[in-house]
Amino acid sequence: MRKEVHVFVLLALLGLSVAEEGARLLASKSLLNRYAVEGRDLTLQYNIYNVGSSYVAQEGGEVVVGFTSAPGQGGILAQREFDRRFSPHYLDWAAFGVMTLPSIGIPLLLWYSSKRKYDSPKTKKN
Structure with a gap:
């Protein structure tokens, strides 16, 4: 019975494909x-x-x-x-850069002046 149903469905699909x-x-x-x-x-x-x-x-x-x-x-x-x-927000990034300069620049200048003051090169004595 089951095999007959499969054969019937196969023939029906084949008939539809030929008809269309x-x-x-x-x-x-x-x-x-x-x-x-x-x-x-x-x-x-x-x-x-x-x-x-x-x-x-x-x-x-x-x-x-x-x-x-x-x-x-x-x-x-x-x-x-x-x-x-x-x-790209160029104006926003430029404003950000200008606002961060004091917080980075002032400590850098203080460090550089200290370094120059206390880190003078020693002269060699022969």
């Missing part, structure tokens, strides 16, 4: 940009696969239009938010 001749397209779409930013171009990649047995649906048939699903839900960043997150 023609082009059958699978299409997918994906976003190639890492971030979607307001006012910037998006790069989409479309993949189209023909899983049918022909390159046309039917000889002399009409054109069929299909749609792909959306690549999913994702946030679109505002240009200002994107710049705030990912810009």
